[in-house]
Amino acid sequence: MNISRMFHRFRHRETNNNADQLITAAIVSVLQDHRMSGEVLLQLPREEKSQLPAVMGLEWHNDRLVLAFNPSRLVHLRSDELKELLEHEALHIIWEHPLRYANPPHPGLVQIATDVAVNQFLSEPPQGTMTLGQLQRLLRRRIMPKQDSQNYLTLLENLPVEQQEKLRQEGIKLKAGQQGHAIGEIRPALDSHAGWKNTNSNAHQLNNQTIRLANIKKILQQAYQHTPQRDRGLLPGGIKEKLDAITVTKTVKWQQILRQQFGMIVRGQQPSHARFNRRQPLRMDLPGTVARLTPAVDIFIDNSGSVRDEELGQTLVIIQKMLKQSHLAATVYSFDAKVTSKEYIRPGKKIELIRHGGGGTSFQCVFDYLQQHQVARQGHIVIIITDGWGEKKVDTYHYRNVYWLMMTKVGQLSVENPPGRVLEMKG
Secondary structure, three states: OOHHHHHHOOHHHOOOOHHHHHHHHHHHHHHHHOHHHHHHHHOOOEEEOOOOOOOEEEEEEOOEEEEEEOHHHHOOOOHHHHHHHHHHHHHHHHOOHHHHOOOOOOHHHHHHHHHHHHHOOOOOOOOOOOOHHHHHHHHOOOOOOOOOHHHHHHHHHOOOHHHHHHHHHOOEEEEEOHHHOEEEEEOOOOEEOHHHOOOOOHHHHHHHHHHHHHHHHHHHHHHHHOOOHHHHOOOOHHHHHHHHHHHOOOOOOHHHHHHHHHHHOOOOEEEEOOOOOOOOOOOOOOOEEEEOOOOOEEEEEEOOOOOOHHHHHHHHHHHHHHHHHHOOOEEEEEEOOOEEEEEEEOOOOOOOOOOOOOOOOOOHHHHHHHHHOOOOOOOOEEEEEEOOOOOOOOOOOOOOOEEEEEOOOHHHOOOOOOOOEEEEOOO
16 A cells, blocks of 8 residues: 555544644554554544543543544654554554453553553554563563463462562552452553443443444454455464454354254163063063153253344244254253243244343353253253353353354353353354
């Protein structure tokens, strides 16, 4: 892309504001050297904030990311410093830090961890932001490079007291928290993370996170599409791998996968003393056989308010076809914060599921139900049909034969390290 074409893309931003013009010129420079980061920055709306306690920072406005900047601070930066700072902000977006750390218990430590993570991809990190080398010197220990920010955050939260003191001497105010965890705040620097905070109430937080995730994905997808192949090849391996995962959707034939699993379930006959043994009918101590009617499939349908009636209707049609083709009986449940209904389904029977409640989703209630009712872990398949939004941590009681059938994208399942396999219904 030549210079004239770059400036053409900024015509809609023309302004008499000197600080905004400086940002525009810096983004053009970023586009020339690091195309992907420049394309990310190009999509961000900007907002002047004279009260911002830093030069700039990413903020959530109506669930969209905005680049906020303090013009009185920004005009004192050299052009190379401004360019470095903008690249730093772009990397925070690429790693989805403003979304992942919207409500951290230790915001100061999050700032250190995320800065250490992104600065490893910059030749000259912004002054005042923590680097891996600085952190290693402060703690006098080797720290693995190119780790996810969560790894660095875990390390910081579990620092011993003497190492907390070393950070304190560098201007980081730390005090011991419960169970040895540290709670920190960092002094204002070039970059502010204060705008990452989720100010919505818990009732709206899940829906709000869904919208924010979609908006970040859209920014990254469009930026990657505008990045030529030759520039993609220059991206560091970790970044390219992440962007490939976001932009390339692999279609999974979930029907085929489940059909294969159903075929592995033992069907047909089961022992019963209610029938004579066909080979030795005079031996009353030997059981005969009857048709196996015990449901081998447990299907849990997310009944939360975030799942639309049309989606539920489509899901039920798919379940009916699936049961009819596999000749398997099943038990169908509805759940939101708890399991609210239960229906036994034989092959060919129409499923009539009435919605109950429609509140927030809890995946834990599914596994609690399986455990409390002693559902077998072997010879059973558990299918959870959901839009994916619930809690992060779930006690699965060692249930592993679980298939998460997503009404949204695979990556939107909130559960960390979910058991079994996550499949996309639209595949």
